C-alpha cells in the first residue's frame with residue numbers, strides 16, 4: 001500500500017533513526033534532506049539562493065525562517081510522501097512545521113523512545129569498519145569474524161567510533177532532551193504523535209511502526 005501521509009522521525013542519538021528510515025524508504029517514502037535542499041537552493045543562482053550562500057559562506061547558520069523557506073521551495077508534495085529526519089529539531093521549528101509547512105496536510109511523528117541507560121549500552125557496543133564503514137554491534141549485530149569486518153572481501157579491523165565515548169554520548173543525549181523533547185507534548189496535543197519503545201530489537205520496532213501506520 002502506498003504511504004498516505006508524511007513522517008517525522010524523532011529520537012535521541014543511537015535510537016536507530018537511520019535504520020528505521022531505511023526500512024520506511026522500502027515502503028515508498030522519500031527521504032527529505034535539509035542539507036540537499038540547502039545545496040540545491042544555492043545552486044539555482046536565484047536572489048534567495050545567493051542570500052543563503054552568503055549566510056553559509058560567512059560561517060553562520062541558516063535561521064528557522066530561512067530554513068522553512070528553503071524546504072517550502074524544495075518539497076514536491078504532489079509526488080512524494082516524505083520522511084523528515086533531523087527537522088524539525090526544536091519547539092519553534094515544530095510550531096512552524098505544523099502551522100505553515102504541514103497546513104492542510106497529514107503527517108505523523110514517529111517518536112523513538114530509549115532510556116538513557118539502554119542507549120549508553122547500545123552505543124558502547126557499536127563497532128565500525130575502519131575501511132568500508134560498515135556498522136556492527138557486539139550485542140545485537142556482531143561481525144561473524146569477531147573484531148574484523150565480515151563483509152567480503154573487506155576483512156578490515158573494526159573500531160569503536162570516536163564519538164562513542166561516554167561523555168560525548170551523554171552530552172548528545174542531554175542536548176536532545178533539552179532541545180527536542182519539548183516537541184513531544186506539542187505533537188501529542190496536535191494528535192500527530194506515535195510513540196515507540198526503541199529499546200526493543202530493530203525488527204520489532206520496525207514491525208510496530210508498520211502496524212501503527214497500518215500500511
Ligand SMILES: [Zn+2]
Pocket residue numbers: 129130131132133134149150151154155156
Ligand atoms: Zn569493512
